[in-house]
Amino acid sequence: MLAGTAADQVELSNLQRQILFNEQDIGRNKAVVIGERLRLLNTKVSLDIYQEFLSTNNADIIANYDVILDASDNYQTRFLLNHVCRSLAKPLISASIFQFEGQLSVFNYNQGPCYQCLYPAPPPDSLSPNCSLSGVLGVLPGVAGCLQAVEAIKIILGHDDILSGTLLSMNLLTMQFKHFDIIKQDCSLHPIINVEAKTNQCQSSFSDIAEITPVELAQELAANPEALQLLDVREPFERSICHIGGLHIPLSTFTDELVQCSLHQDKPVVVYCKSGVRSAKICQHLKNSGFKHVSNLSGGIIQWIKTVDNNLTFY
Ligand SMILES: [Zn+2]
Numbered sequence: 001m002l003a004g005t006a007a008d009q010v011e012l013s014n015l016q017r018q019i020l021f022n023e024q025d026i027g028r029n030k031a032v033v034i035g036e037r038l039r040l041l042n043t044k045v046s047l048d049i050y051q052e053f054l055s056t057n058n059a060d061i062i063a064n065y066d067v068i069l070d071a072s073d074n075y076q077t078r079f080l081l082n083h084v085c086r087s088l089a090k091p092l093i094s095a096s097i098f099q100f101e102g103q104l105s106v107f108n109y110n111q112g113p114c115y116q117c118l119y120p121a122p123p124p125d126s127l128s129p130n131c132s133l134s135g136v137l138g139v140l141p142g143v144a145g146c147l148q149a150v151e152a153i154k155i156i157l158g159h160d161d162i163l164s165g166t167l168l169s170m171n172l173l174t175m176q177f178k179h180f181d182i183i184k185q186d187c188s189l190h191p192i193i194n195v196e197a198k199t200n201q202c203q204s205s206f207s208d209i210a211e212i213t214p215v216e217l218a219q220e221l222a223a224n225p226e227a228l229q230l231l232d233v234r235e236p237f238e239r240s241i242c243h244i245g246g247l248h249i250p251l252s253t254f255t256d257e258l259v260q261c262s263l264h265q266d267k268p269v270v271v272y273c274k275s276g277v278r279s280a281k282i283c284q285h286l287k288n289s290g291f292k293h294v295s296n297l298s299g300g301i302i303q304w305i306k307t308v309d310n311n312l313t314f315y
Pocket of ligand 1: 113114115116117118185186187189
């Protein structure tokens, strides 16, 4: 089973770590491209490709499969997968990565510990980095994925030494591989993590932030570039790839002092980032700080490139 989404497309910035894609795949659906790669490897392999996010509405598809490998990068999917795999008694081969480090374990295997025995609840959103923001050594996902494949083969072959009840922690910088015991809890007592409600909550907390489309912004800038203050909150490496001008205060070094020195509270502010998520957080913060006219560039600079100026470098 390959799960993806209609909006989940290959980006240039994926290529250094997501090894099944190449430059010709940029802009194409990830699940479809992965299917093509695996068929090139073996024309007899049977694949079911789902071009949609895993959610409570479609998670029953997990019942069709014997072993589940989690290759996602977000807590919503991990907790949902764990909940469904535990309910269906399916082994879940989980891996996660961060910068130079990775973790690997097999959950729900023969009544062994589940993911929530190790992590009872997701961390706050502000402490939830993902690969594109925190960075990851390019080869690390491939290493972690190969180790997941090893566990899958062992489970299929009925091997005894499955990485169940044990967390493998690896640091590719020091090349230290360590094992930690995972204590089995009473899984029936785990709280149900309603991650979709949590996601909706996050979205609704930004619901009163005004949005401006790239086309509208381009028209306003063309009419009077001095009428608004443009703020780029992406990191310096992103700014060096492409930008549409404006003041640059990266989210990682964002302080109220910097804002007070640089922006006027009474003049309209338009904030942008890559996709519009980080900029929405800053919009909310500016609004709470007394800025009267704050707008978020919807879809970020990616949408700007698609609808206004495709000469900028896409990443
Ligand atoms: Zn558990």
